[in-house]
Amino acid sequence: MPVHPHEPDRLPLRVLVGYASFAAAFVALIGGLTWLEMRGMPRQWIGYVFLAVTVSLYAGIGILCRTSDPAEYYVAGRRVPAVYNGMATAADWMSVASFIGIAGTLYVSGYGGLAYIVGWTGGYVLVALLLAPYLRKFGQYTIPDFLGARYGGRGPRLMGVLCAVLCSFTYLVAQIYGVGIITSRMTGISFELGIFIALGGMLVCSFLGGMRAVTWTQVGQYIIMVIAYTVPVVLLTVKHTGQPVPQARVGAVLEQVVQKEAYLLNDPAEQQVRAIWLARADDMSRRLDALPASFTLEKEALRTRLADLNAAQAPLVEVRLVERELANYPADIAAARDAWIRERDRCLARAEPVVPAGQPYPAADPQQRDTMRINFVALVLCLMMGTAGMPHILARSYTSVSVAGARRSVGWALFFILLLYLCAPALAILVKHEIYTQLIGLQFISLPDWVDAWSALDPQLLQVTDINRDGIVQLSEIEMAGDIVALAMPEIGGLPFAISALVAAGALAAALSTADGLLLTLSNAMSHDFGYRIASPRMPIARRIMLSKGLLLLVAFTAAWLAAGKPGDILFMVSAAFSFAASSFFPALVMGVFCKRINGWGAIAGMISGLLVTASYMVFTHPGLREWAFSVPQSDPVSLWWGIQPIAAGVFGAPVAFVVMVAVSWLTPRPDAGTLALVDYVRSAGARMPRDIAADDRSVTGRL
């Protein structure tokens, strides 16, 4: 048979020119807004322009790419060239947690935060070597499709649907929550309205065009993200080192930061502030020991103090402070215990010297160092396996042109992800340097504007209080949440507000692109795998697409409703998703390709036991979850296995899943000949794509 003359891995030049001019127009927009800002354009307007431009762009691509063809709707017609598929995967992958979280974690926990970089990039090696080519060769629509075909019957497919929902839904809620935060910060509109506008643009895109529209939107979103992340870092690097390459130059800045930290450790004023924090923590411990008597005593003490202040005509600020404390006084003894424990832990954390920026496992006690090291390694492994089990990333291998394209597109995805990830350590170090040199030692009267702006937005994000009343800012007086490091970085570095709005637009693109991918994964798993394959296999194609679109809206609104309730501890839920993916999808998919002996019983038993081990480790060791499940107070000590924190619970679940899969499969009949033929088929060579898909390829490619 002659090789098909049309080479589908090359899109028309038009697409390349289109995206290049889009990037150029976006850069011009930033330049224009910066110029207008200097001419006196109000800041809020800049935010509005960015929000309107980006959201209408996403909706516009959705309208251009509208489709109701199943191959187009589910897998973008399997004709996305490797480079663009890589960009779309990168946008799919990089969520708010990547865009904002990594730099923040690196800022707060120094070397420990690198576990996320290693874990989230190392996972792509697993995707490239163990999963993507075989899934592409298999060539269906969803990940549960593979489980259903490989392991036979409805059980594995249903298990796949459940896991997809488990892994993706909390992740989706977190993204939409992030959308609300970012839009309200960017433009000043309310949290709910922000969710409504941004989600609206996104839904137009995914509702009309499915995976096809989402893919081409994600390429655009990636371009916005990479500009928004690298431009400010490069500008800051130039400002501090005179050279534009952060990866090469920031090492010298890190040295200065380390020296400053060593100096601050022994600075008398810093020690004084830390001693005050420690005294406050001791006070809280004293109160906790004296419960329940201290509950009324402390309230009385507050009232007396207020009366004294009023009598002495004290400054209004101090009176207000005590009044607020009295108004927020816990309602009953149990609430007081919780509040005081939280306050004690907060004060104890503040009393600690700052975590060194570059030193690995900074602890005086060798045993504690070993615990930190084992936690680092466990988190790396858990994140790697979780990355390789995330259904919305794996579904991307279906959209590439061929098996060869799938292999290449993972490489491109990792390349595009690294463009951002390799800037994150430099970003964290540069912000630290700015804080150490610009903010510390400053008079409290002359605090910069961004401090007021961010602490007015939410005191949990940033709080600078004069603890020792010397009128000068000490490092231990700054309480800064990691989440604002990336968003506030342009303001901290003294860049124009247009750059701040640009970073917010990038973060919004990150949240929306990931939310889009997750939404499609969820609605496809529910409609295609459950609604069509399991519940009603004779559903006509048009009905299947309608069902998918309906479920898409339903899932989006449910997630938005949950996100609007501002759930607590959302970061833990997101990291739990990685543990669940690591202990369910990852073992089942890898064993499905690499071990012929595994049968349906083994797969189901393995996935269930992996999930059970992961979930129970989390429930027994995470204080918040444990309180919710067994009403054990949060202050009770938890017993960890080898000191590994619940965030990396997947390292226990995944091996259990593998072992149970093998054991149960060996005890039950071997898979039949048809299954073996499928495994041989996905393993066999044949990078070229099947003919029947190539046939109608040119017509639709031409439309984009």
Add this chain to the structure above:
Amino acid sequence: MRDGWHQAVPAVVAYNEPMYSGMSREKRTRLPLPSHMPPSQVPPDRHTHTIERERRTSSVASVEPARQRPARFWCINASLIAILLSIWLAVSLLPPFFARDLTFTFIGWPFSFWMTAYGAPLTFLVIVAIYAVVMNRVDAGDPSDDERR
């Protein structure tokens, strides 16, 4: 078993034949697969049904040649994966494990920090690129390629 009307018509047509519509799902899936089609020619939408039907009719004879062909290809693939995964594991676990001992300076950075922040991710990129290039080359030159048989 391989005789009958389905041999003459492509799978898609056969599957959408009106005579199928009245049948139960059980009966439909028990019908034999149009065996003249290699798996790659079965449209992707039908592939699962193909497999499920093949499972039930269980015609080992048609499976056997497919099982022997990819042996060489799979051997190359598996050994390349083994080599690359051991590099992957070493790069991701050894530097963090010995991080406190690797204190020397490397191109302006503390080595342990540089290795975890930049060295390991860049190595991952190289691993993925090597795998894609090598396997795509092996794949293109493999005589067992379904498409050019």
